[in-house]
Amino acid sequence: MSNVTLNEPEITPELAREHGLTDEEYGWVLEKLGRVPTYVELGIYSVMWSEHCSYKNSIAELKKLPRDGEALLVGAGEENAGLVDIGDGMAVAFKIESHNHPSAVEPYQGAATGVGGIQRDIFTMGARPIASLNSLRFGSLDNPRVRYLFDGVVRGIGDYGNSFGVPTVGGEVYFDPSYEGNPLVNAMSVGIVEVGKTASAIAIGVGNPVYIVGSATGRDGIHGATFASEEISEASEAKRPSVQVGDPFTEKLLLEASLEVINSGAVVGIQDMGAAGLTCSSCEMSEKGESGMIIHVDRVPIREEGMTPYEIMLSESQERMLIVCEKGKEDILEAIFEKWDLHAVEIGEVTDDGRVKVLWHGDLVADVPAEHLALGGGAPVYIRETKRPTYLDQTGAFDESLVPDLAVTDVRSVFETLLASPNIASKRWVFEQYDTMVRTNTVVGPGPSDAAVIRLKDSNKGLAVKTDCNGRYVYLNPRKGGQIAVSEAARNVVCAGGKPVAITNCLNFGNPYKPEVYWVFKEAVGGMGDACRSLNTPVTGGNVSFYNENPESAVFPTPTIGMLGVVDDVENHTTTFPFKNSGDIIVELRPAGFPGGGIEASEYLSTVLGRTEGDAPRFDMSEELAVQEACLRLITNGVVQSAHDVSDGGLLIALAEMSLASDNLGAQIDLAPVASGRMDGLLFSEAQSRIVLSISPERLSRAQELVASMPVEMVRIGVVADGQFTVKVAGTTVLDIAPEAMNDIYENALPNRMSNKLK
Amino acid sequence: MSVRFGVIVFPGSNCDHDAYHVAKHVFGQEARFIWHKEAELGDVDFVIVPGGFSYGDYLRSGAIARFSPIMKDVVRFANSGGLVMGICNGFQILCESGLLPGALMRNESLRFVCKNVHLKTESLDSPFTQGLTSGEVLRVPVAHGEGNYFASDDILDQLEDQGRVAFRYCNENGQVTKESNPNGASRNIAGILNEGRNVLGMMPHPERCAEAILGRPDGARIFTSIVDALSVGA
Numbered sequence: 001m002s003n004v005t006l007n008e009p010e011i012t013p014e015l016a017r018e019h020g021l022t023d024e025e026y027g028w029v030l031e032k033l034g035r036v037p038t039y040v041e042l043g044i045y046s047v048m049w050s051e052h053c054s055y056k057n058s059i060a061e062l063k064k065l066p067r068d069g070e071a072l073l074v075g076a077g078e079e080n081a082g083l084v085d086i087g088d089g090m091a092v093a094f095k096i097e098s099h100n101h102p103s104a105v106e107p108y109q110g111a112a113t114g115v116g117g118i119q120r121d122i123f124t125m126g127a128r129p130i131a132s133l134n135s136l137r138f139g140s141l142d143n144p145r146v147r148y149l150f151d152g153v154v155r156g157i158g159d160y161g162n163s164f165g166v167p168t169v170g171g172e173v174y175f176d177p178s179y180e181g182n183p184l185v186n187a188m189s190v191g192i193v194e195v196g197k198t199a200s201a202i203a204i205g206v207g208n209p210v211y212i213v214g215s216a217t218g219r220d221g222i223h224g225a226t227f228a229s230e231e232i233s234e235a236s237e238a239k240r241p242s243v244q245v246g247d248p249f250t251e252k253l254l255l256e257a258s259l260e261v262i263n264s265g266a267v268v269g270i271q272d273m274g275a276a277g278l279t280c281s282s283c284e285m286s287e288k289g290e291s292g293m294i295i296h297v298d299r300v301p302i303r304e305e306g307m308t309p310y311e312i313m314l315s316e317s318q319e320r321m322l323i324v325c326e327k328g329k330e331d332i333l334e335a336i337f338e339k340w341d342l343h344a345v346e347i348g349e350v351t352d353d354g355r356v357k358v359l360w361h362g363d364l365v366a367d368v369p370a371e372h373l374a375l376g377g378g379a380p381v382y383i384r385e386t387k388r389p390t391y392l393d394q395t396g397a398f399d400e401s402l403v404p405d406l407a408v409t410d411v412r413s414v415f416e417t418l419l420a421s422p423n424i425a426s427k428r429w430v431f432e433q434y435d436t437m438v439r440t441n442t443v444v445g446p447g448p449s450d451a452a453v454i455r456l457k458d459s460n461k462g463l464a465v466k467t468d469c470n471g472r473y474v475y476l477n478p479r480k481g482g483q484i485a486v487s488e489a490a491r492n493v494v495c496a497g498g499k500p501v502a503i504t505n506c507l508n509f510g511n512p513y514k515p516e517v518y519w520v521f522k523e524a525v526g527g528m529g530d531a532c533r534s535l536n537t538p539v540t541g542g543n544v545s546f547y548n549e550n551p552e553s554a555v556f557p558t559p560t561i562g563m564l565g566v567v568d569d570v571e572n573h574t575t576t577f578p579f580k581n582s583g584d585i586i587v588e589l590r591p592a593g594f595p596g597g598g599i600e601a602s603e604y605l606s607t608v609l610g611r612t613e614g615d616a617p618r619f620d621m622s623e624e625l626a627v628q629e630a631c632l633r634l635i636t637n638g639v640v641q642s643a644h645d646v647s648d649g650g651l652l653i654a655l656a657e658m659s660l661a662s663d664n665l666g667a668q669i670d671l672a673p674v675a676s677g678r679m680d681g682l683l684f685s686e687a688q689s690r691i692v693l694s695i696s697p698e699r700l701s702r703a704q705e706l707v708a709s710m711p712v713e714m715v716r717i718g719v720v721a722d723g724q725f726t727v728k729v730a731g732t733t734v735l736d737i738a739p740e741a742m743n744d745i746y747e748n749a750l751p752n753r754m755s756n757k758l759k
Numbered sequence: 760m761s762v763r764f765g766v767i768v769f770p771g772s773n774c775d776h777d778a779y780h781v782a783k784h785v786f787g788q789e790a791r792f793i794w795h796k797e798a799e800l801g802d803v804d805f806v807i808v809p810g811g812f813s814y815g816d817y818l819r820s821g822a823i824a825r826f827s828p829i830m831k832d833v834v835r836f837a838n839s840g841g842l843v844m845g846i847c848n849g850f851q852i853l854c855e856s857g858l859l860p861g862a863l864m865r866n867e868s869l870r871f872v873c874k875n876v877h878l879k880t881e882s883l884d885s886p887f888t889q890g891l892t893s894g895e896v897l898r899v900p901v902a903h904g905e906g907n908y909f910a911s912d913d914i915l916d917q918l919e920d921q922g923r924v925a926f927r928y929c930n931e932n933g934q935v936t937k938e939s940n941p942n943g944a945s946r947n948i949a950g951i952l953n954e955g956r957n958v959l960g961m962m963p964h965p966e967r968c969a970e971a972i973l974g975r976p977d978g979a980r981i982f983t984s985i986v987d988a989l990s991v992g993a
Contacts, residue, residue: 339796438902439773443972
């Protein structure tokens with residue numbers, strides 16, 4: 001190794017520790033290299049072996065998830081995103097990823113670059129992004145800091161996606177004090193590509209030139225991956241420079257240029273530069289190709305004077321790609337990037353010695369074995385210690401019979417409290433800041449449906465997509481909560497008229513070195529696996545985000561599910577939840593013999609009674625499958641006017657939302673046929689596997705026939721009506737409210753909470 | 760004979776495909792993309808300057824786009840009577856390039872807004888609107904951060920006196936109200952015509968609602984009007 005005068009620090013075990021490597025890990029580096037690493041090499045190991053890049057504490061558990069399916073064109077983790085064959089020669093590339101830590105200290109840029117990063121994962125595969133979704137978690141809006149974070153994140157997502165030109169078609173936002181100080185920002189992208197026209201993140205062909213394309217490299221985001229791999233603390237504010245800065249216009253150029261160059265046949269392999277930038281892309285492409293690479297790091301276009309090889313290798317500047325070009329086709333590649341006014345600079349070549357060699361003005365500054373660095377290769381894999389958390393004893397001791405039932409006279413005020421709860425209230429304030437329609441494929445956007453529906457031009461098919469996770473359920477029963485997260489996302493897709501086909505996931509948990517956190521993680525992943533196997537929706541990939549901790553404890557364990565469904569006949573099967581016509585019959589579709597549900601883990605118990613307790617709600621996998629199958633059968637046979645799953649806030653809120661989203665239609669609800677004893681459970685239980693449908697009267701008997709042989713029941717609970725929204729229980733009217741009055745509460749809740757900060 | 764649509768493509772255009780799709784596939788006309796670095800439009804009957812973020816619009820929407828090579832020819836085409844429609848960012852670019860008066864400022868809310876709005880048809884005296892009915896209410900989406908139309912009172916008076924306000928924001932019953940104005944635009948103006956009535960700029964996106972599968976296809980009314988006007992002329 002040459003002596004380059006770069007004024008670099010002396011490499012010591014302390015410095016390795018400061019880089020986030022454990023003593024044991026540093027020992028493995030010494031052993032493998034047979035010498036003390038250079039400063040650049042230490043930086044490379046530090047980011048590649050960070051939790052964020054290596055998945056060292058999660059990969060063993062992730063491998064237990066079902067990751068095969070005949071429709072999967074690439075396996076989980078093999079490429080930058082999952083790829084699913086949806087027929088008609090088309091494939092969908094999709095993935096969800098977190099940007100939690102950056103968003104906690106710099107919400108606008110953190111969220112914006114989260115959106116940008118996930119788009120690159122899609123178009124680096126040759127797929128054109130056609131829809132974005134997100135999943136957000138914040139603390140209480142009573143806290144001005146939380147309002148600042150929420151506002152910044154929404155603006156960041158909006159400004160990036162709106163300019164980039166991909167519609168943000170769906171998402172979810174939850175608020176709970178557990179996310180105080182550590183918000184979750186998960187971004188998902190969905191792209192479409194012709195089967196056989198995808199690109200791969202691989203470096204092969206000795207002598208093929210390696211290009212860096214897109215933006216110039218700056219000092220932003222250095223050690224971003226390492227930052228993401230530790231807990232947020234008081235000191236985190238100092239990590240603001242670790243947050244990258246996004247430029248959606250350049251991303252748009254990079255998208256068009258990348259798709260054009262992939263289509264030109266000049267590309268052997270291509271990978272975006274996200275976490276750990278040039279380091280990660282060069283190592284992973286080399287590892288995948290079982291090749292190697294020489295990088296002349298001094299040739300990288302930089303945007304700041306005096307950058308060192310260490311900084312350039314570790315920069316997480318956005319909107320960049322690494323491309324292996326087929327030798328002889330350099331002119332084609334360079335012309336395309338010239339057209340789009342982007343850099344395309346040859347910085348190295350593919351070799352076959354399995355090593356990534358970094359040169360600085362001809363001097364070797366790093367020489368590392370690619371395989372040793374990469375996930376799936378020599379990167380560390382840990383099985384962490386687990387311990388069942390003791391809080392589960394307390395929360396599990398919840399006894400519903402000790403909670404006084406809801407009095408008839410209190411129904412109205414409780415209903416209004418829930419409607420105004422930020423978790424239930426209209427999210428219009430959020431989604432109207434996103435361009436939800438650009439590219440004119442959005443058949444159903446945010447608001448009136450359990451899942452978004454995107455048409456595919458030149459096809460009868462559409463996609464139904466949804467992000468979902470109730471972290472409170474996972475907190476109270478990690479395994480069941482994991483099962484529910486997947487099942488509810490699937491149910492949402494079914495309610496929109498789609499057949500669930502595969503998932504991507506973003507696993508947001510606390511510090512994996514805490515045995516309690518790891519036990520919850522393992523259980524939740526196990527639960528997800530159970531549900532994915534039952535629903536036949538394999539896991540195509542995703543991302544793990546550990547170290548999500550507020551000052552007191554871990555955030556609610558939140559394995560966000562991104563569900564992909566296919567709508568076979570988008571024109572006729574697409575279903576939304578607003579009531580359609582006065583006189584339509586309202587039914588509850590549910591498991592046969594459903595005994596009624598309790599209030600454990602419910603929004604009611606949490607928001608109204610201030611208790612996060614009990615088991616996760618009632619759930620049975622086989623019941624869930626039956627209900628989903630029945631619902632899809634009803635929809636595809638054309639007998640359903642509207643469908644909405646019973647989730648947060650229970651049956652009463654589901655019914656109210658169907659009225660609220662309609663053209664000012666009310667309903668006359670009579671819950672006598674489904675009454676089960678307690679009023680609170682009847683109205684607000686979040687027992688799973690239930691869907692409210694509205695069906696026109698002349699199709700009701702046909703609907704009953706269609707599900708007669710299935711282990712489900714369809715119970716009539718009311719009729720859509722002009723005028724008031726009324727609910728009767730046991731002959732007594734417990735609620736009688738004008739749709740306009742509901743609307744005022746529902747629509748104004750979030751804007752009112754947010755305008756606090758402006759006063 | 761079909762109408763030949765030309766859709767200008769700036770590097771940051773993102774509604775170019777949508778305009779192209781409506782012209783070509785929904786209305787079955789001829790359509791082609793015209794790259795911003797080109798110097799001439801070539802043979803076209805109708806130019807669409809589409810929505811998007813032409814050059815990133817970090818400076819001011821449309822401020823850089825007006826200097827791109829193709830805009831010279833768009834101005835020439837418009838000044839010789841050619842039909843030009845600027846949608847959203849396209850409207851901003853037409854204002855910046857002097858084909859239309861006034862400017863589009865940041866929305867009054869200082870937030871991006873994307874939603875369906877209602878438009879009252881104010882002028883039928885143009886190829887873009889001749890097929891509509893007076894006062895016809897269209898439901899069309901907006902999606903912009905800078906759609907707050909501004910001009911001096913003199914210019915606003917002149918636009919009104921000459922019947923050059925094409926569309927105003929209104930409620931679903933056609934009443935022009937403050938609540939129905941999504942961005943604070945002066946006098947609820949959503950779209951205006953030039954003096955020759957051959958250039959239209961509008962913030963709402965008719966190309967986003969020209970097919971039944973995407974909701975009420977009111978935007979198709981404007982495209983029908985355009986195609987009919989040009990077909991009769993030919």
